[in-house]
Amino acid sequence: MQLPKDAMLLRVFIGEQDKCGHSPLYEAVVMKAREMHMAGATVLRGPMGYGHSSRVHTAKILRLSEDLPIVIEIVDTQDKIDAFLPVLDGMMGSGLVTLEKVQVLRYGRQRNGDPA
Numbered sequence: 001m002q003l004p005k006d007a008m009l010l011r012v013f014i015g016e017q018d019k020c021g022h023s024p025l026y027e028a029v030v031m032k033a034r035e036m037h038m039a040g041a042t043v044l045r046g047p048m049g050y051g052h053s054s055r056v057h058t059a060k061i062l063r064l065s066e067d068l069p070i071v072i073e074i075v076d077t078q079d080k081i082d083a084f085l086p087v088l089d090g091m092m093g094s095g096l097v098t099l100e101k102v103q104v105l106r107y108g109r110q111r112n113g114d115p116a
Helices: 025-035 078-091
Strands: 006-015 040-045 069-076 096-103
Touching: 006 025, 006 078, 025 040, 025 069, 025 078, 069 078, 078 096
Parallel strands: none
Antiparallel strands: 006 069, 006 096, 040 069
16 A cells, blocks of 8 residues: 555544443544554553643552543545544544644555565
């Protein structure tokens, strides 16, 4: 699979405890992105953050939080991201979703002259 140089980055900011059915929301989003043949997805777990409620979530030892911030990043073409957004909307309750234009410098790795 090749990605064009000009692509889109979709970021989804949620809490670790957010669910989609019985599964963690971050897991459901990544599996749905894979099912829809998106170029790639990464889940990042933050040690501290806050959102619209201004309630701080932290992993500090004295105040353990079970709802740490999660960021899901998905990079693909504008068309594939646009097709994924309604699906994502149906999976999420609350959270923040952002889009950003990005330039893809490298995707995959070439071996013996073959495209990745």
